[in-house]
Amino acid sequence: MVQRWILNSHLDKHAPLSTYEGRPYIQLSRLDLWTLKARGWVNSNETVIKQHNLDAFQNGPISVYDGFGPNFGDDNRFFDKVEASKRNWWFIPMCWKGHWWLYAFNVAGKQVLVLDSLKCEEATNERRKLDAYAGRLLEDMSKVAIQTYEHTLNGPTIAYASVPVQPNGWDCGIFIIKFMELWTEDCRLHEWDDVYKVFCC
Template sequence: MIRSDCEDRLPMIVQWMCSTFNDSELLRFKNDFYCIPPRILETVSQKRNLNSFREVPTVSYVGLGLHFGDDSSFFDKIAASMRKWWFAPVCIDRHWWLYAFEIAQKRLWVLDSMYTGEHNNERLKIHIYAGRIIEDMVKVSMPACEHTENGLPRF
């Protein structure tokens, strides 16, 4: 399938918007929100990784790289640790939605403008997987935080 220029540029625009929010001097953004670059979740939420993902007592999944968080231009773990909310825009199969992670409550909100009822098992698996990756990012930016026992509650 041939993609249009608009479709090729959209992820770059969203990436740019995340950087703009994160670098903003407005107190609302500086104190409350951190935007996780969309490529992080898109990179690990690929079909082959989702197929091997197991949500059982011993969770198995492809996670973040060993040096994740070392490059602050990609993910600023210090800035992220000081915010109340993390936003993670995701595009899978040409459909965008937003994960909003509420740090203090350890809750993951799935904001999807095209939500029409319960998602299929594959979409639910993506949400669980994304929750695990976000918890890994929390552990990188706030080492004292522990993973939740049964994954992040999703709303």
Template sequence: MQPLQTVLPNKSSYHTPSPGRPSFSLGLTQFEKTPTPSPLHSIHPTLKNIKLGETKEEQIRTWIVSSSLDENQELAKYEGREYMVLQRKDFWTLKPHSWVNSCVIQWMCYSFNDIDSSRFKRDFYCVCPGILEFVTRDNNVASFIDGVTPIYAGLSPSFGEDNRFFDKIVAAKRNWWLFPYCWRGHWWVYAFEVNAKRIVILDSLHSAPEDDKRDKLDAYVGRLCEDMASIAILGFVRTPYGPARSYARFQSNRTSEMKI
């Protein structure tokens, strides 16, 4: 998980939540202004000028995920994004048999968007998982009515002004937008092909909607994807019935293989 700064103080003198975590109200996406982050301690002296072999790395990992230490202690910050901070409780979700949380997924989205790969920069843009997660809450999904004139809780009128979670200028240059999404304790990815106006759903557990509610959710997400495209791309024309949707087919053997 790069870039990061590891923070190993003997004792933490502060207990604050990660700044910049999104807040939502009334089913409309609206991020709060980033507060001034608490200053992070510098790298602990014991980490300076040492070679990290397997033993040292194992000691650091053990310290990071220790359940006896402060769960709110800030352990890593993303270079150039002062609001993106991971606390110990975020790293706990990386333990075996745990569910990774949205803060870790958001960190990975930033990492993918900043990757040096020319193909990724040309083709793909990862979108903050919190956008869909909070707009498509249960009551909003229940009230969603699809059709030529759909009825649904949409994005805030100010959506797109805060580029921390959706950079419309960068997104407009990419062919595919990737939306990590968690529902019923399971993560999958909505891959929205902007120009073709279609969604490919990469779900390792399902090759079709598992029930009517999931089918309704997928349709709802399609409408929101087109809403975002309308904000990012001048002249984007929505489809009458929402973008076409399909599920990727997964084949499992000794090495996972995905076919689209």
């Protein structure tokens, strides 16, 4: 009965159902609970990379973009800045238009490696823009975790890792899980070709 009330599309989908105590910016809305629908997506109020934000994004020495809210990093369930400051690499799974890939960010080296199991041709302008936007947000996250972190002038360097290509159109999520599971900092990129054997076993 409660589920039917939550999923009722005739009611206000943005109505707040509950608020995290002491942190009013973290709300659970009816729309969030709509993810209980069959084939529903999990929503996050911290989602920043949306189509209208990407369209407005301008990269360069003076970049223009919508970033994280002022309270980003206050809740360590979403981003533990203390733990993050201890790590050399951060893994950021990304889902865009139904496809998942992985950003591996070298914090000290200010380099982003893109691990995409469907990336086998020249990046489109939209994809380059999306990667640059993600790079800017990663640097913002770094500044939250490490106060001495200095932003780069044009964003971190971005390179595509040579990774196995998925044999179908639906295994991208499994591939990024395996990329994270099998990651080692000293792994040479050409060795990613051997990872495919793991998927086939």
